[in-house]
Amino acid sequence: MGTIKRFEYLEIWKLSRELCKEVYHIVESTHLKNNFKLCSQIDGSSGSIMDNIAEGFERNGNREFIQFLSIAKASCGETRSQLYRVYDRNFISQGKFETLIEVTETFSKKINSFIKYLNTTDLKGTKYKP
Secondary structure, eight states: OOOOOOOGHHHHHHHHHHHHHHHHHHHHHGGGGSSSSHHHHHHHHHHHHHHHHHEEEETHHHHHHHHHHHHHHHHHHHHHHHHHHHHTTTOOOOOOOHHHHHHHHHHHHHHHHHHHHHOOOSOGGGOOOO
């Protein structure tokens, strides 16, 4: 695997951005925007996924990156849980719900796989280079 110089090039960050945009679209196109607490929570947790990937990457060390990826994975789970509330309150269709649940489950697995890779690689981050 080549050296990635920007978090924007990471597949998991790109996917998290797409999920965040999809959540925002739901907020803007439904009455979810009137449910301020749930709206704020799901918007925040979906944004937290991409933000934690970016912040961890910018720390320039695998140990910190892994910690932030773990937080991103937890935020993905939080977003998935909130999708159940969004669906149960009839803000999205069953089809949209099932699609987004599948997306978050797959995304969580991708984050986990990346964590496993970072735990086994000899590359430790740019801040450890002489």
